[in-house]
Amino acid sequence: MYETGGALGSIFILFLIVVSVMAFLVPLFIFRIRNEVIAQNAKLSIMIDLLNDSKTEIICKLCGSQNNKTATKCKFCGSPLGKI
Numbered sequence: 001m002y003e004t005g006g007a008l009g010s011i012f013i014l015f016l017i018v019v020s021v022m023a024f025l026v027p028l029f030i031f032r033i034r035n036e037v038i039a040q041n042a043k044l045s046i047m048i049d050l051l052n053d054s055k056t057e058i059i060c061k062l063c064g065s066q067n068n069k070t071a072t073k074c075k076f077c078g079s080p081l082g083k084i
């Protein structure tokens with residue numbers, strides 16, 4: 001009876017030690033994951049910006065230069081843009 005109680009007590013103490021170690025480690029993991037998420041979001045926003053920039057540009061069919069979406073004529077050769 002006493003033997004099992006002592007075993008349970010040691011298991012409980014071990015469990016408490018594990019929990020305390022986890023309590024110290026979990027915030028570090030959470031901060032690490034948070035930083036990774038922030039870094040990923042920054043990369044994603046940069047990628048979205050790049051994609052939007054590429055979408056807002058029209059490539060001239062004649063000379064291949066990039067023009068603004070609002071432009072109606074190519075800034076290099078003057079040929080009409082749009083209507084692909």
Ligand SMILES: [Zn+2]
Pocket residue numbers: 060061062063064065074075076077078079
């Ligand atoms: Zn052109």
